[in-house]
Amino acid sequence: QQPVQSPQAVILREGEDAVINCSSSKALYSVHWYRQKHGEAPVFLMILLKGGEQKGHEKISASFNEKKQQSSLYLTASQLSYSGTYFCGTEVGNTDKLIFGTGTRLQVFP
């Protein structure tokens, strides 16, 4: 039931782009994206509800393909501050259970 994230790790230079994918074997009601820096709590980035919408947040945006049960997080012109571990969280159906993936570690170097 845990969503699958890919890739597991990404290394970037400042200014480069990255895509993180999240997929589920079950129908999704919502997809959440969070970023966690080392030793800190996860911090909210965005939520996408079923309907195939795309959202944007500064240079970070995401899409949700309800039919394919997939979501992707797009990071453009990456900054050093983007470094951290990114988690997608999925709610299967309308179950009130928010299940997170195993995370994608992103490192941005100067």
Add this chain to the structure above:
Amino acid sequence: NAGVTQTPKFQVLKTGQSMTLQCAQDMNHEYMSWYRQDPGMGLRLIHYSVGAGITDQGEVPNGYNVSRSTTEDFPLRLLSAAPSQTSVYFCASSYSSADTQYFGPGTRLTVL
């Protein structure tokens, strides 16, 4: 507005001991949840609650109990600690499971 608070921040237990991890929020959120985080495993849902008096199991509920007597508090109890419960525990709250989750700072638990 303190947000989500967790106590203690660090705890060391011996196998077989019991303890309660405290979680409180002052945002009037109905939805609260507990996650454990282990290296390479991501965040795994232990228990969650959609409101006072209502709790349900998550992915990894064995060895943990919860109760929700008030909207503000959602304590997590370890009845007989085991080394496999060594982890970082996060409490989160929100208006619902489909809303922004606000995470507490975490409790780092070591069971010897």
